[in-house]
Amino acid sequence: MINAKNVKKSFGKNLVLKGVSLSVKPKEVVVIMGASGSGKSTFLRCLNGLEKVYSGEIYINNVEITHNKTNLNLVRREVGMVFQHFNLFAHLSVLDNITIGPVKVLGKSKEEAENIAMNLLKKVGLEEKANNYPDELSGGQQQRVAIARALAMNPIVMLFDEPTSALDPEMVGEVLSVMRNLAKEGMTMIVVTHEMGFAREVGDRVVFMDDGQIVEEGSPQEIFTYPKQERTKAFISKIL
Amino acid sequence: MGGFFSVIWQNLPQLLYGAKLTLFFSVVVIIVATILGLIFALFKISHNPVFKKTGEVYVHIFRGLPLLVEIFYIYFALPMILPLHKWFDPYFTPIAGILALSLNEGAYITEIIRAGILSIGKGQTEAAYSIGMTKYQTMRYIILPQAFKRMIPPLVNQFIQTIKDTSLLSVISISELTRQGQIIISTTFASLQIWTAVAVIYLAMIFTLTGISGYLERRFKIDKR
Numbered sequence: 001m002i003n004a005k006n007v008k009k010s011f012g013k014n015l016v017l018k019g020v021s022l023s024v025k026p027k028e029v030v031v032i033m034g035a036s037g038s039g040k041s042t043f044l045r046c047l048n049g050l051e052k053v054y055s056g057e058i059y060i061n062n063v064e065i066t067h068n069k070t071n072l073n074l075v076r077r078e079v080g081m082v083f084q085h086f087n088l089f090a091h092l093s094v095l096d097n098i099t100i101g102p103v104k105v106l107g108k109s110k111e112e113a114e115n116i117a118m119n120l121l122k123k124v125g126l127e128e129k130a131n132n133y134p135d136e137l138s139g140g141q142q143q144r145v146a147i148a149r150a151l152a153m154n155p156i157v158m159l160f161d162e163p164t165s166a167l168d169p170e171m172v173g174e175v176l177s178v179m180r181n182l183a184k185e186g187m188t189m190i191v192v193t194h195e196m197g198f199a200r201e202v203g204d205r206v207v208f209m210d211d212g213q214i215v216e217e218g219s220p221q222e223i224f225t226y227p228k229q230e231r232t233k234a235f236i237s238k239i240l
Numbered sequence: 241m242g243g244f245f246s247v248i249w250q251n252l253p254q255l256l257y258g259a260k261l262t263l264f265f266s267v268v269v270i271i272v273a274t275i276l277g278l279i280f281a282l283f284k285i286s287h288n289p290v291f292k293k294t295g296e297v298y299v300h301i302f303r304g305l306p307l308l309v310e311i312f313y314i315y316f317a318l319p320m321i322l323p324l325h326k327w328f329d330p331y332f333t334p335i336a337g338i339l340a341l342s343l344n345e346g347a348y349i350t351e352i353i354r355a356g357i358l359s360i361g362k363g364q365t366e367a368a369y370s371i372g373m374t375k376y377q378t379m380r381y382i383i384l385p386q387a388f389k390r391m392i393p394p395l396v397n398q399f400i401q402t403i404k405d406t407s408l409l410s411v412i413s414i415s416e417l418t419r420q421g422q423i424i425i426s427t428t429f430a431s432l433q434i435w436t437a438v439a440v441i442y443l444a445m446i447f448t449l450t451g452i453s454g455y456l457e458r459r460f461k462i463d464k465r
């Protein structure tokens with residue numbers, strides 16, 4: 001479903017991704033961990049074309065998104081992304097945040113989009129907030145709306161970039177629980193997070209990145225209990 | 241004291257005619273300058289180096305020169321190279337005035353719009369892209385609506401400036417308010433009365449504009465979202 005081959009990316013002279021390869025099967029939940037600055041966000045952003053790769057190839061559903069001629073707007077419709085800082089559209093109500101994509105990008109009618117949006121809001125437990133604005137919601141609520149906004153495009157894969165890192169501790173649970181349900185329903189997910197509990201319970205595979213490379217990958221069990229690489233061990237001992 | 245007001249009263253139709261022209265030029269210039277400002281602001285933030293440079297050069301030139309020089313240049317100097325006065329006869333004078341003012345105000349508005357767009361965080365653009373929006377859709381539905389609210393106060397400031405700047409059109413004999421004042425005084429010698437009346441009329445226009453902007457700000461709940 002997703003196949004990244006030897007992806008390299010640099011910012012100026014700074015080589016940030018030094019050849020990352022990862023393939024993800026349908027319905028798989030892959031958790032990416034690694035120290036700050038190791039290139040996790042950059043890699044996710046390459047996967048939906050927010051960053052241009054320097055070399056390497058990325059295929060999503062057999063479409064090479066790293067090809068010059070690929071229309072990235074079409075790719076991005078199918079790849080949902082949830083950001084650390086939610087990035088809800090500040091001037092739009094919760095409902096409009098969710099419907100604007102289906103209406104303007106997919107050309108759905110307003111009624112149809114609103115139906116979808118209300119169902120998604122039910123799913124993330126925020127029906128009663130439909131007419132509120134983002135700044136009237138807590139961080140956890142905003143992140144759940146952001147998840148609903150991405151889901152409204154009916155994506156084939158969801159990317160999460162530290163979705164709970166900007167949240168107060170008491171709000172982490174509500175967001176993780178939405179993500180857990182999503183995984184149970186069979187959504188393909190790539191999640192950058194340091195939530196060990198979530199990784200153990202939901203993750204099919206944990207990928208550990210350091211200095212722009214994948215240094216180790218395996219089942220959560222393998223990575224957390226028997227890490228092989230020194231760098232992985234050092235990192236795990238820090239977040240435990 | 242009755243005489244103080246009577247000279248104003250007698251010349252009121254002429255003053256109001258001038259005010260009407262001032263209003264006309266202000267409105268046209270504000271519209272043209274805003275369109276120019278939007279275009280050149282988009283040029284300046286574009287990644288295309290040619291557009292970017294064009295936007296920069298435009299702002300440098302038209303913000304860099306005194307407005308009076310710009311008016312003289314377009315009205316007196318340009319026709320020496322291009323027979324604009326023949327092409328646009330008999331409307332060359334108002335067109336030259338509108339052009340000079342619009343290009344000048346447009347340069348300031350470019351910077352206002354550019355700053356407004358840049359003040360919207362990158363996260364908004366990325367979120368819009370991530371749901372598949374095109375660059376145009378992102379600008380149109382996500383960035384500009386948010387930027388516009390932040391631009392209202394500086395834009396209103398610039399519009400007030402524009403109303404006042406139309407008084408410079410008197411130098412190319414456009415009979416707007418200031419010019420009418422001069423003409424009336426040249427025959428009545430009632431400097432104090434006429435300039436007082438002129439000042440009051442300018443203030444009335446500007447207060448009206450401030451009132452409209454206050455309404456807009458409340459309507460868009462500007463500091464809220």
Ligand SMILES: Nc1ncnc2c1ncn2[C@@H]1O[C@H](COP(=O)(O)OP(=O)(O)O)[C@@H](O)[C@H]1O
Binds near residue numbers: 011035041
């Ligand atoms: N837009 C950018 N411009 C320049 N350098 C960047 C940019 N984005 C990220 N980097 C650099 O790339 C490296 C990896 O960053 P990032 O992918 O955000 O890491 P992580 O998400 O693992 O913390 C860091 O050294 C960061 O400074």
Ligand SMILES: [Mg+2]
Binds near residue numbers: 040042161
């Ligand atoms: Mg990051």
